[in-house]
Amino acid sequence: MAGSPRRAASRRLQLPLLCLLLQGATAILFAVFVRYNHETDAALWRWGNHSNVDNEFYFRYPSFQDVHVMVFVGFGFLMAFLQRYGFSSLGFTFLLAAFALQWSTLVQGFLHSMHQGHIHVGVESMINADFCAGAVLISFGAVLGKTGPAQLLLMALLETVLFGINEFVLLSLLGVKDAGGSMTIHTFGAYFGLVLSRVLYRPQLEKSKHLQGSVYHSDLFAMIGTIFLWIFWPSFNSAPTTLGDGQHRTALNTYYSLTASTLGTFALSALVGEHGRLDMVHIQNAALAGGVVVGTAGEMMLTPFGALAAGFLAGTVSTLGYKFFTPILEAKFKVQDTCGVHNLHGMPGVLGALLGVLVAGLATHEAYGEGLDSVFPLVAAGQRTTASQAMHQLFGLFVTLTFASVGGGLGGVLWRPHASQPLPPSPPPNRAPAEAALPGLPSGSPVL
Amino acid sequence: MAGSPRRAASRRLQLPLLCLLLQGATAILFAVFVRYNHETDAALWRWGNHSNVDNEFYFRYPSFQDVHVMVFVGFGFLMAFLQRYGFSSLGFTFLLAAFALQWSTLVQGFLHSMHQGHIHVGVESMINADFCAGAVLISFGAVLGKTGPAQLLLMALLETVLFGINEFVLLSLLGVKDAGGSMTIHTFGAYFGLVLSRVLYRPQLEKSKHLQGSVYHSDLFAMIGTIFLWIFWPSFNSAPTTLGDGQHRTALNTYYSLTASTLGTFALSALVGEHGRLDMVHIQNAALAGGVVVGTAGEMMLTPFGALAAGFLAGTVSTLGYKFFTPILEAKFKVQDTCGVHNLHGMPGVLGALLGVLVAGLATHEAYGEGLDSVFPLVAAGQRTTASQAMHQLFGLFVTLTFASVGGGLGGVLWRPHASQPLPPSPPPNRAPAEAALPGLPSGSPVL
Amino acid sequence: MAGSPRRAASRRLQLPLLCLLLQGATAILFAVFVRYNHETDAALWRWGNHSNVDNEFYFRYPSFQDVHVMVFVGFGFLMAFLQRYGFSSLGFTFLLAAFALQWSTLVQGFLHSMHQGHIHVGVESMINADFCAGAVLISFGAVLGKTGPAQLLLMALLETVLFGINEFVLLSLLGVKDAGGSMTIHTFGAYFGLVLSRVLYRPQLEKSKHLQGSVYHSDLFAMIGTIFLWIFWPSFNSAPTTLGDGQHRTALNTYYSLTASTLGTFALSALVGEHGRLDMVHIQNAALAGGVVVGTAGEMMLTPFGALAAGFLAGTVSTLGYKFFTPILEAKFKVQDTCGVHNLHGMPGVLGALLGVLVAGLATHEAYGEGLDSVFPLVAAGQRTTASQAMHQLFGLFVTLTFASVGGGLGGVLWRPHASQPLPPSPPPNRAPAEAALPGLPSGSPVL
Incomplete structure (x- = not known):
């Protein structure tokens, strides 16, 4: 126990120093x-004698702004469904x-736009x-809920690279379209x-299950996240496509896919729910799977029917995942997937x-005509067949x-030693500073 | 009572089967x-040798995205003001x-764009x-609160047509502008x-009045709906107008109209409120009437003054409607207008x-010059006088x-037999699955 | 006490009559x-034979729509962090x-665009x-919390002018860029x-300190305000700049500045917090200082590095302001800055x-090339040196x-007599009409 105040002080400084x-x-x-x-530089843009509209x-x-809303409002509130982790x-x-x-401006810049x-x-x-x-x-x-802000920043540092x-x-x-x-x-x-979650698995987290519940209000906050993700997903998928028909078609396909994943989610949720009750967790998450599943093909000539079919399949699979696969993932594979990312992003991503x-x-x-050049340029240039694409x-x-598995495993091995403290006691959640300390977080660490 | 489990099972399957x-x-x-x-098809767009900006x-x-926010965030949260029906x-x-x-892509497509x-x-x-x-x-x-999701889907099926x-x-x-x-x-x-609400009227709903209350937090959630509707209404009214001045003018008129309906609502709400208190229900709803009232004329040369006058009138009428007309509607006409749609959409719509x-x-x-052609094409073409328009x-x-009355009546007659069960008991609202079962909903039905 | 019902009635009419x-x-x-x-008039636009895209x-x-979201959603919810004043x-x-x-359409119109x-x-x-x-x-x-709606409207009347x-x-x-x-x-x-707050200072407000607390849910509502302000600030700063590179560069600078003020805020908040805990008030506010600080220079060739440095400085100063300066402001200068506007807008504004x-x-x-004309027209025209600018x-x-100090002082002197009543009793906050009456508000006044 000697040196404990010193260790507490060093933990205290962990987040500030890392941020700085x-x-x-x-x-x-930079x-x-x-x-x-x-297009952003005063001298370069004006020199070129461009029309502003270009x-x-x-x-x-x-x-971009819609994507920005999704990242900060959408993801932020969607994960606020847990009453103790809002x-x-x-x-x-x-x-x-x-x-x-x-960080990603730098990493992507070094790789793509030097x-x-x-x-x-x-x-x-x-x-x-x-x-x-x-x-x-x-x-x-x-x-x-498994780790604190300093560890998360280090995760972001690695994952971004x-x-x-x-x-x-x-x-x-590889010339892949995505x-x-x-x-x-x-x-x-x-x-x-x-x-990463698998590597950080600790059985005592089981005991904190009661911390993972949602309450009425936290579920309504989560719906803010869900709905903003749902409505802006067409912008997300179409933001980086080629201009003109490409952006237009991608937005349209995503829009249809999401309507179908929503209907699929309601159908399956009521079907597998106790007494036919709909489950808020399904609605909050699986209804979004239609956006994920057309992330690759939305730019292509998927057809409106194809978008509906894909979305419906994704909503169905995602809902079944929450009902049947998440428990298996935890029991058999020791992966605690609190937010169900495997159901919303994992399986629909692979399907997509x-x-x-x-x-x-x-x-x-x-089907693509002259537009083949913008969707599959290597095929249009005769360097590939569609089968090869x-x-x-x-x-x-x-x-x-x-990359994802090796990276997550690597991250887990690096941080595992820092994430193995027992759970701190959990004060009641009525005040911000008294929010449940994160389980497994070193007790001197900064928490919200 | 024989066959009851079977009936429960069939009710349970109602929503899933209908969705599927x-x-x-x-x-x-599709x-x-x-x-x-x-403009969405790769071959057709590129073939035309268009500029992307066109x-x-x-x-x-x-x-469109603003309209999408209004439909899903705006309407969704605005109706979340009831604590038991969030x-x-x-x-x-x-x-x-x-x-x-x-469904409406199909119906409108068959009628408008084959x-x-x-x-x-x-x-x-x-x-x-x-x-x-x-x-x-x-x-x-x-x-x-009167009917469950399966009945609502059938309502949407009919209403969309x-x-x-x-x-x-x-x-x-008719060549009407709207x-x-x-x-x-x-x-x-x-x-x-x-x-529809009139046809589905059942006196015992009276007894569930206590379920219709709002609470502090549910009112704050409702304000999310109100404010997003308010700020994006200029986009709603201008979304389908002619490009250029038409879209610009419609947005501007709607913007002014909403500021005036807000001032009118605050004035009247304080005037008729007990002890001069403002009523949250008025603020949440009547302040929006300015958007409804310029839904037809916003595209026309209404003038900025005209927009203010129309908005103020709508805010005033709508607030008075909540105070004086809604109780009469229920007592005399047996129409339970829980959300006050008559005040927010009915009267301001007719005024508009x-x-x-x-x-x-x-x-x-x-006043319209060459622009007459885009606002009143039949008048510009000499086929109509303005009086005829x-x-x-x-x-x-x-x-x-x-159409609205006959359709609503038809729908009510069709579903009335399915919507006459007594109220199920209402558990406390602290958990999602325990949200008040919808009054009048067959007790085996899926509810959120 | 004679005449009291009459005075109550006159107070009751205050807000309605002022609004009207x-x-x-x-x-x-108008x-x-x-x-x-x-561009908004049917005759003028069509007469000019313009392309709609222009x-x-x-x-x-x-x-504009993003700015509109910030004003109504952002500011509205950001201030909802007080549980009694939502x-x-x-x-x-x-x-x-x-x-x-x-009102400002009129005032700005008279001054700028007659x-x-x-x-x-x-x-x-x-x-x-x-x-x-x-x-x-x-x-x-x-x-x-210091004054009621009628006084606030009068404040807006004066301040707008x-x-x-x-x-x-x-x-x-002065040809200043801002x-x-x-x-x-x-x-x-x-x-x-x-x-204004200083002039309206009354010591008894001290006693109502307990009304100023936030609770878990009110803090989550405030985060809605924070996040929408954060994501749309690039649009705010760039909305009125010159088109093309000007708008593009301003948005980019603001985006970078905000990321840095966020990191600075987390670093400093954890550093100065008790036990290294992050403070929600800092996150809700200081993270936004990066938007304020580039309000003037964001349009200029600040460079991406400059944006990061400025944002980081602003986040840091703002967080330290909440921790150390706000208490001094109240104790020494008798300025009760409940929302911390000095930290979020005052100091970062001056820094900006x-x-x-x-x-x-x-x-x-x-550095500016031909673009100097759009950023510093007087310098480009040779009427000023950059030093003079x-x-x-x-x-x-x-x-x-x-202008701000004299105006605020003037407003305070004008309304001080109307804002000196003692505090009304404060009922519990569970229902809207029972929200804590505003301290210092004449008790017959309309309150929400």
């Missing part, structure tokens, strides 16, 4: 590497996403950084988090990747699963 | 009829709207489908729901239709009231 | 002065902002009016409110103004502080 260190490091890297791109800002900023969910979402936006030694930023880099933050938050959902590399391998090296990120965001984020394989394989020159898509899924 | 049936039917109809339009997506998608309001809003989007046997979809059909969902949710507000026909008669056959839907959405949705008559009748070639507008209101 | 009077006055002024501008609506309306915050925000939009005796309105005037409403709400935050004059002096007479309003909105609104001085002073022809920026800050 990370912020200092990104600021220096100073050295990051520059306005030609500035990418006007094509992508409304979509503040933690919202606060740590805020912290993690803010850091991920900076020009003469500089990273050029603008609305597209903003969208890409938000996408990476989305993946980090999905993983956060899988370890919610792996996210960037995986994305680079898929999009740039505009809305069924693979790069949802599959990657889910399995990274689930493997497979749907992309299918739709790419079925693509014809007739489909195989590349499938290979992209395996690459993603590999 | 409806989803299956729309999916088949496969046969629904196709991407020329894609309708960039003119209408931001408005989940039902949000959950059933979600289910009904998701179904209505699909091309060589196919329905062509894009951002405009998305906006139109959301408008229909809005009308369905207005009607839902009138029967909130009648909505589409009424809209077709007004816009296509961009923001004072008639087609608000008047139609309100009176359809109120007549009459305002459209007035402003159309006062239109001059001088005004009479057509007025006739459109009567058509709408007729 | 103000609405009547603005309506008459009728006389306000006209659609050439209508300012499509460049600014998405930004309704007052939301309701009075609604009333004040609705009035300010109308054309042949008429005020021309369109999407730009909508944005400017929302900006003024923002300043009014910042001041409201400083007097929250002074806001318009100050803005006119800065932007039109797109996002570090000076005109944040500094002005904060010091106007703080001086100084940052603008610095970045303007460092501007070079090389910097001095004008600095002078603008002093002008703003003077």
